Amino acid sequence: MSALRRLVLALAAPAAAVGFALVTSSLILLLIGSNPLVAYGDMLEHASKLETLVDILNRATPLYVSGIAVAIAFRMNLFNIGVEGQFLLAFLVAAHAGSLVSLPAALHIAFILVVAMSVGAAYAGAAGVLKVTRGVNEVISTIMLNAIAVSGLVAWLIKEWQAGGSIGTGTTTRVGTAPIDESGLLPDLNGVLELVTRDLRPGKELTGVLVLALVVGVVYHVLVNRTVFGFDLRASGFNPFAARVGGVPPKRMIILAMSISGAVAGLVGMAELMQSGYFPSNPIQGLGYAGIAVALLGRNHPVGIAFGALIFAFLDVSSGVLQFSGAAPREIVVIMQGVIILAAVVAYEMAHRARNREEARSAAAALHEARAEA
Amino acid sequence: MPYAIELTGITKRFPGVVANEQVSLAVEVGEIHAICGENGAGKSTLMKILYGMQPADEGAIRVFDKEVHLGSPTDAIAAGIGMVHQHFMLADQLTVLENVILGAEPTRSAGRIDFARARAHLREVGQAYGLTVDPDDRVETLEVGERQRVEIIKVLFRGARILILDEPTAVLVPQEVEELFRNLRGLKSAGTTIIFIDHKLDEVLEVADTITVLRQGRSVATVKPGDVTAPDLAELMIGSELPTAQTIGVTVTDEVALEVKGLTVVEEDGRVVVDDVSLRVRRGEVLGIAGVEGNGQAELIAAIIGTAAATAGTILFLGEDVTHATVRHRREAGIGYIPHDRHREGLLLQAPLWESAALGHQTRAPFAKGLFVDRAGARERTEWVRREFDVRTPSVEVATHALSGGNQQKLIVGRELAAEPAVLLAAHPTRGIDVGAQAAVWDDMRAARAAGLATLLVSADLDELIGLSDTIAVMMRGRLVAMLDPATLTARELGAHMTGAGVRGDSR
Incomplete structure (x- = not known):
């Protein structure tokens, strides 16, 4: 063929x-x-604006990372339903830890990323450990861990770590963790964007985490498709019995795959954290579940997932304009x-x-x- | 004599290939009709058509003198045709009675199962055909031969008067085969018509009343067993002489490659599946392990490759203690493995061929460079295996499942031998592949033996065991109970040893 x-x-x-x-x-x-034509027309017209495109990319960034996190586990036939809990917990802990330290920019950012990835990896790894030691299906355990994370740990820790007040020079008040120093934030990409287009409306920022997401996509591709580890991972997904006699240690692979998936999940919240600098008391939810859909739509392929994330982001952003225009x-x-x-x-x-x-x-x-x- | 089944001009095309071409077949009422042919000759396709699993593109089917259209197995069952598949379709946790009525339950009011009536009907069927089973035994406790009997009863219970058996002897030991043949003769005398697919020629000659030979999708001959010999049939099947497993010369050296001492494997439930087994395989030697399936051979192999933990004992590979080494370490050290079930343990069916060819060797050259997959090297090696081991495939990029069973097996054998292991664990290396592929695999194993490979061979094919082995160890209930010299051994004697009937070689 x-x-x-x-x-x-x-x-x-x-x-x-x-x-x-x-x-x-x-x-x-x-x-x-x-009238569907009017509704679609409104959506497309809205999406053709530069500011809306920025919104779509900002939305697609965490969706993409979430999709990659799910895809890593999928390649081994593991269902990491727990990206939601992993990312929220990692987001919160990284926000808190990041606010406690003061470091040079590169180090500060790296520190926050490492904390986020570690928390995500540990939380997802727990589901892996449960599976290999106690035979607990990872679907069940990650759903349970989501509940524990979202309505338990996060709800409790946000109270512990909450610091009110206003940030920056603005007058907006916000409730959430203490703000991270400027050195811990990723610069936005407005400058790059404005090189090829016009100036953005004030207040619009294209997230710098977009670059991070692209790096995650490339690393995912290389890791899964080009390394021996990736071969072991996919072989285990295709046929765990054959992989086992082929020398792949099944228990280690399950824990590793879940941990890596969780580490990537830990980065989902960075799109928001690296821009706003804190974990809000009412964080965005559902990105972890949307990641499952995006990975499914993208066939676990790094480029496919990008398309899936863009389609979902487009639809998410369009819901606002529909409400506004009243077309549907x-x-x-x-x-x-x-x-x-x-x-x-x-x-x-x-x-x-x-x-x-x-x-x-x-x-x-x-x-x-x-x-x-x- | 009236015909139970008449197939005329059956043609079935699959995209790009004709599986059956103008096949005609007439089966008389109450006869045992064998269908012979290599794998891929079209036997299975023909039977699937007859059992309503696939529609024919052309041709007509008449059952008991009535033209029928068989759109599904339900139609076939209604027409009186039943099929016993090669792989049993029984629920282990259920009893014999529950399995037999599954899907055809007699019911009382409100959908309750009428077990009393089912039991009575089962008894009638058993008596009418001389088949005995205990309806209350759980299927998981039954021997292979008994399970097969349950399958046959299941079909008769549904009113079948024509029975199709797909390679029924593949899973049986000689004594069970004889039992099966007795049962088949009993069924025949009760008026049942039997269609019997097989490629073991001596069996066909023994039990069949008529033999139809298929070759490359066509029916090439219909003969009576009295008129032909096994070599005649082989020639009809493959157009050349029957290959044998005979090994020439002794290549055994003094150098011990694999030594197992006092190996014991205890399952989690406390069953001792391998019991104090000691053996040695030298370079250039083939040690055959004979035994009825389920007597610990699979676990012995699993313990040596490392997927089952040794409870006691040691495994020495080229002098190194690998008893507790990881599977990966053992494979990298040079233990090759041909699994008994290529789909389950041998291949990545959804992956391209070259990835299947890398499996088990993915950490080493030419499949890897450091931590990365060497895609070019892997493809090149796969191409080489394809050429040297005659794996017939359009390219090394196609998904592994697209290949026929024989070609998949040649890929596995090639992949393992290409890595030049010091020890090869070969479990049923030619199971379920056609005569041509079987001969190729035997040739490859002989050549590797001559080159100094130490082979531990487990097989249910007794001719293969006797032909290829330098020594045969008989395994029973986890123990090695006899060491035999294949030079002076017949399949029948070996079968007697396997069932514990003793050295005199007569089980009756």
Whole structure:
């Protein structure tokens, strides 16, 4: 099978999923008396503005990191449902730890990142340890750990570490952890963006964590697809029994895969922390769960996940404009996200079968030729 | 004589290949009709068509003189056709009775299962066909032969008058095979028609009334067993003479490559599965392990490769104590492994071929450079294996599952031998592959033996064991109970040893 054909098959599935989601949402919009064309028009027009694009990228950044975190575990057939808890806990602890120290910029940032990754790794690693020592399914344990983290640890620690007041020179008051020194924040990318476009409206910032997210994507690709460790990881995902007799230590791999997944999950909150400098008392939620959807949509592929994150971010950001323009209820974007995921699962399976059939066909043909020659 | 089944002009095309081409087959009522052919000759496809699992592209099927359309196994069962699959489809935790009625439960009011009626019906079926099983035994406690009997009863219970058996002897020892054949003759005298797929020629000649040979999707001959010999049949099947497993010359050296001393493996539930086993394999030697499946052979191999922990005893590899070494260490040190189940332990079915070829060797050249995968090196090595071991595939990039079983097995054998191990653990190296691939694997193993490889061979194929081994150890209930010289041993004698019937070689 040619590389081109492989690519077409790979792209046809997500395209079909998005198309199907468009049709479904259109029907729903028609049913409730909205004009889908007007709604989509509003969404696209809004998204074509530079400021909205910045919003989309800012939103896509943590989604992408979250998707990569989920994907690492997925490659080993582990379901890390716990990115939500891992990232919130890591976010909070890193915010607190970062506010306690004063270091040169590079070190300060590195310190915060290491704390976040360590917390995420430890929290996810716990689920891995439970699995290999006690046989607890990681889906169950990570869901439980989410509950413990979100409504337990985070709710308690935020009270302990809370410091009110205002930040910077602004008059806005906020409630959350004590602010991190300027040295611990990543500079925004407005300068880079403005080189190629126009000046951004004041108050809009393109997050510097975007660069970090891209690095995470590249490291993910190299680690999983180019290293022996990645081979072991994927082999365990394809066939744990074969991997085991192939020398891959199964227990170690489970703990490692969960820990690395958790370490990346720990970075999800950095998009916000490195910009605002504190952990707010009402943090953004759901990024961990959205990461599962994004990884699924992106087929665990670093570029695919980027597309998935952008689509989800676009829909998230669009919900605001729909509410504003009144063209459609904003909840339609949630329906679209759900339908895209459902349709993607179906479409991927169909593409997968088509590819299998084609490969079986070519292998059988090769066998046939060899026979004919004999 | 009326026909139970008449297939005329059956053609089945899969994309790019014709699996069955104008196959015609006539099976008389009450006969045992064997279908022979290599793997890939189209036997399974033909049976799937007959059992309604796949539609034929062309051709007609008549069952008991009525043209039928079989769109699903349900249709086939309704027409009186039942199939016993090679891999048993039984629920281990349920009793024989529960398994038999599963999916065809007689019910009383409100959907309650009528166990009394089921039990009575089961007894009737058992008596009518001379098949005895205890309906209250749990399936997990049954021997392989008994499980097969449950499968047969299951099919008869549903009213089948035509029975398709897919390689029923593959999992049985000789004594169980004879028991099966007695049962089949009993079924025949009760009027059941039997279609029997096999590629062991002596068995076919023994039990069949008529033999149809398939080759490359076509029916090439229909013969009576009295008119042909095994070599004749082999020639019909593959167009050449039957390969043998015979090893030539002695290549055994004095250098011990693998030594196992007092090895004991105790399962978590306290069962002793390997009991004080000691053995030595020298360079250039093949040590065969014979035994009825489930007597500790699998666990012995697992303990040596490192996936099962040794409770006691030591394993020395080239003098090094590897009893507690990791699997990876043992593989890197030079222990090769051909698993008994290639799909479960041998391959990454969803991964490209070259990744499957790297499995077990991924930490070493040519598959790795430092911590990174050497993709070019891995592909090159896979290409080499493909050429040297005749793995038929369009490229090394196709997914592993696309290859036929024989080619997958050749890939595993090639991958292991290419790494030039000092010791090879070969568990059923030719199970379920066709005669051509089998001959190739035997050749490869012989060549490696001549080059100094120490092989520990576990096999259920007694001819293979006798043919390839320099010494045969018989394993029973976890112990090595006899050491035999294959030069003076027949398959029948070996079978007797395996079942504990003693040295005189007669189990009856």
